[in-house]
Amino acid sequence: MMKDIINFLDKDYNLVKKDSHLSSNQLRTRPSSFASILGAWRNWRISLAEKRLENKKDKLLKEEFKAAADGHLTEAANNALIQKTQAIAKLEEKIRILSRENVPRNFVATHAIKLRKKMYENMAFNGNNAYVVGADKYEKVFEPEPIPVPEAEPVIPEVDNNVNMTDSSELVEDIAASADTTSVEVPVVEEVAPEKKEVEVVPSELQRGAIQAAIDNEFEKIKNSQKIKMVAPEDVAEAVKNVSTVSRSDIASEIDAHLDQIDAPVDESQNFQNEINSVFADADAHLNDMKVNQNGSSAAKIDRYNDEGLVAEKPWIEEEQKIKDDDIPKVIDIPVNNDPVEEPREEIPVADTVVDDVLDVPVQPEPVEETPDSKEWVPLTDEQIELFRKDLEEHPIVSTVSDDLEDYPDPNVTLPEDIELPTQDEAVRDFVVVTPDREEHPTNVEEFVPVETEPVSTDANERVISVNHETSKEELEQLRARIEGLKARQHASKKAMDEAERMDQNTAERATEALRDREESDLVREEQIGRLREYGDALEEDCIFNENRARIAIENVECNERFIQLQRERIRDNDELIDSLSSLVGPEATNVRRR
Amino acid sequence: MENKDVEKKIMSIVAEDGSIEEVEVILAFEFKDTKKEYVIYTKNEKDENDNITVYVSNVDRSSGDPKLMGIDDEEEWNRVKDVLRELSKGE
Numbered sequence: 001m002m003k004d005i006i007n008f009l010d011k012d013y014n015l016v017k018k019d020s021h022l023s024s025n026q027l028r029t030r031p032s033s034f035a036s037i038l039g040a041w042r043n044w045r046i047s048l049a050e051k052r053l054e055n056k057k058d059k060l061l062k063e064e065f066k067a068a069a070d071g072h073l074t075e076a077a078n079n080a081l082i083q084k085t086q087a088i089a090k091l092e093e094k095i096r097i098l099s100r101e102n103v104p105r106n107f108v109a110t111h112a113i114k115l116r117k118k119m120y121e122n123m124a125f126n127g128n129n130a131y132v133v134g135a136d137k138y139e140k141v142f143e144p145e146p147i148p149v150p151e152a153e154p155v156i157p158e159v160d161n162n163v164n165m166t167d168s169s170e171l172v173e174d175i176a177a178s179a180d181t182t183s184v185e186v187p188v189v190e191e192v193a194p195e196k197k198e199v200e201v202v203p204s205e206l207q208r209g210a211i212q213a214a215i216d217n218e219f220e221k222i223k224n225s226q227k228i229k230m231v232a233p234e235d236v237a238e239a240v241k242n243v244s245t246v247s248r249s250d251i252a253s254e255i256d257a258h259l260d261q262i263d264a265p266v267d268e269s270q271n272f273q274n275e276i277n278s279v280f281a282d283a284d285a286h287l288n289d290m291k292v293n294q295n296g297s298s299a300a301k302i303d304r305y306n307d308e309g310l311v312a313e314k315p316w317i318e319e320e321q322k323i324k325d326d327d328i329p330k331v332i333d334i335p336v337n338n339d340p341v342e343e344p345r346e347e348i349p350v351a352d353t354v355v356d357d358v359l360d361v362p363v364q365p366e367p368v369e370e371t372p373d374s375k376e377w378v379p380l381t382d383e384q385i386e387l388f389r390k391d392l393e394e395h396p397i398v399s400t401v402s403d404d405l406e407d408y409p410d411p412n413v414t415l416p417e418d419i420e421l422p423t424q425d426e427a428v429r430d431f432v433v434v435t436p437d438r439e440e441h442p443t444n445v446e447e448f449v450p451v452e453t454e455p456v457s458t459d460a461n462e463r464v465i466s467v468n469h470e471t472s473k474e475e476l477e478q479l480r481a482r483i484e485g486l487k488a489r490q491h492a493s494k495k496a497m498d499e500a501e502r503m504d505q506n507t508a509e510r511a512t513e514a515l516r517d518r519e520e521s522d523l524v525r526e527e528q529i530g531r532l533r534e535y536g537d538a539l540e541e542d543c544i545f546n547e548n549r550a551r552i553a554i555e556n557v558e559c560n561e562r563f564i565q566l567q568r569e570r571i572r573d574n575d576e577l578i579d580s581l582s583s584l585v586g587p588e589a590t591n592v593r594r595r
Numbered sequence: 596m597e598n599k600d601v602e603k604k605i606m607s608i609v610a611e612d613g614s615i616e617e618v619e620v621i622l623a624f625e626f627k628d629t630k631k632e633y634v635i636y637t638k639n640e641k642d643e644n645d646n647i648t649v650y651v652s653n654v655d656r657s658s659g660d661p662k663l664m665g666i667d668d669e670e671e672w673n674r675v676k677d678v679l680r681e682l683s684k685g686e
Contacts, residue, residue: 002681009623009632013606013617016654016661023663024650025672033683034621039636040682119615126613321685344634511667 008044046098053091060084254282255479280480606636608663621649624678624684632656633675634663 018024029037064082065077072082380388604620622635631656640648652663666672 002678004627006624007680008602009625011623013604013620013623013661015607015609016663018663020610023665024652025666027651027676027679028642028646029648029679029683031645034637034649036683038621039681174638218650298615488643507667514667581673589603 008041010045010048042098046095047089047096049098053088053095056084056088056091060088205382255476280483606634616648622679622682623654625672631671633666635679651679 060081065081067077068072068074604623606618606620608618610616610624616638618636618638620634621637623633625632633651633656634654635649637647637649642648651666653666654679655662666675
């Protein structure tokens with residue numbers, strides 16, 4: 001029987017502390033089991049309340065109250081009687097409520113929250129919304145406007161136990177409306193600057209058009225200053241026949257090699273990081289290593305063109321460079337807009353109207369800064385071109401890239417799904433009969449489409465033609481994104497594993513510590529018991545010894561008394577003998593004796 | 596008397612960071628031999644099978660203020676589970 005093992009308790013648990021996350025053990029119960037447990041405790045509370053009620057009633061009936069001269073109760077007696085009857089009424093009400101069947105089980109979230117004065121102060125100070133507050137009341141409570149100090153004494157309303165506060169939003173509203181934060185030391189309220197405003201730049205419609213036109217003009221200006229002319233796509237293939245560049249397959253293969261190493265175990269996180277960094281560095285290096293053809297032009301890097309074609313006009317161009325007219329590709333000028341290039345640019349109109357604290361400031365485009373990449377490319381010399389050719393002959397480039405993008409399936413890289421990290425409270429122990437529906441999480445399927453490659457050509461004259469550098473860039477970007485996703489995933493999984501290991505370790509340590517403490521306490525207890533036993537034995541021996549001594553002493557005393565008794569008897573006998581002898585001898589003997 | 600206080604015993608748990616969480620106590624008892632106090636509470640969490648998650652803690656009042664502690668001892672935990680198992684069957 002449970003009654004023999006446990007005692008039910010009905011204490012107040014208003015505020016309890018919880019030190020660590022592992023301060024409670026979890027169980028899952030069926031609804032019927034949950035109801036039985038709750039019912040057992042409730043029944044005990046009901047019986048306890050009924051006993052108390054009976055006791056109070058009996059006491060009240062037997063109690064005598066003082067009466068005044070007029071027969072009515074005195075004020076003190078009346079108050080005492082009222083208190084006692086109220087207590088009885090509360091108990092009866094409690095029993096009635098507990099005894100109700102089919103009590104609706106409201107969630108805790110809907111329970112009205114009692115705010116003590118200190119709790120409210122802390123809440124206002126910290127600004128932490130630990131309580132359920134309506135979203136519309138959030139600003140009113142936590143970002144209040146300066147509250148005027150009332151003339152009357154400020155009173156922060158405390159929730160009355162007799163008031164049935166069912167709406168937490170109403171409660172917060174009442175508190176916010178009547179609270180006087182100035183009388184309470186709440187630094188957050190004092191620090192709030194309600195008049196803080198931000199300046200927002202919003203160009204008007206007219207200005208947007210002007211701004212856009214100005215931006216376009218600036219870009220046009222920049223292009224024209226560099227005299228860059230667009231090349232028609234159809235001429236690119238012919239124009240870059242002599243382009244020697246790194247093939248897309250090389251880039252892809254190298255990235256694949258790095259990606260293969262991404263699936264390394266968690267322990268190689270440092271190597272993984274290094275690999276990722278190297279991949280990015282290599283990708284950047286490859287992009288930057290786009291070679292310029294012998295004519296000094298390429299689809300990626302646009303050199304200086306004049307009206308007739310590619311001509312190196314810079315003084316730093318070596319005179320040895322020879323450019324054949326046949327090699328000069330025809331370029332087609334594609335003007336950006338219809339405006340003449342040499343027309344001066346109009347200044348951007350500046351409006352400075354302030355309307356309702358919104359300052360209309362038109363956005364001026366920033367001047368384009370010359371970067372090293374924007375400078376004109378240095379055409380390669382013949383020697384350099386020859387070196388490239390030799391290098392290509394020795395290391396022919398592998399793949400052939402066609403203009404038809406359909407040959408290349410889209411690298412359908414899907415980032416992994418969100419990882420469900422184990423929470424701290426998942427040390428679940430099964431209780432009663434709960435059928436765990438364990439479903440394995442679907443494995444994250446990543447589609448990785450390798451770049452198609454063809455066998456190495458033995459013909460040294462074949463060249464890789466990389467037509468669409470932008471496509472390769474997009475692929476690189478996608479690969480980068482994939483790398484980032486994998487990196488994040490690995491980091492998250494590693495973090496989860498570390499957290500789980502740390503939790504296990506903490507649990508094990510606590511268990512061992514508890515065991516160790518118990519063992520030590522047992523040892524100490526045993527030692528104490530041993531000492532007590534020894535002490536008891538010593539005391540017992542001492543007692544025995546003392547008893548013996550006492551007995552011996554008593555015996556000695558008795559012997560002495562007997563001896564004394566005997567001596568007295570002898571003396572008496574001697575006296576009698578002497579008297580008898582003296583009577584026989586006569587008076588002369590008596591005189592002799594007396595002498 | 597507020598009906599909800601009688602109907603449900605609410606416990607406010609103060610975490611290390613100062614946040615307060617309100618939970619409902621469904622059972623409180625102590626073992627007669629060890630005099631250790633336990634409280635079982637719930638946050639009304641249900642899983643897909645309508646099973647309710649309950650939390651079991653040991654209440655430590657040695658420092659004055661009540662403090663919730665976990666149950667690390669296997670034997671002690673088994674005893675608590677036995678008690679809950681018996682109560683769930685109904686007396």
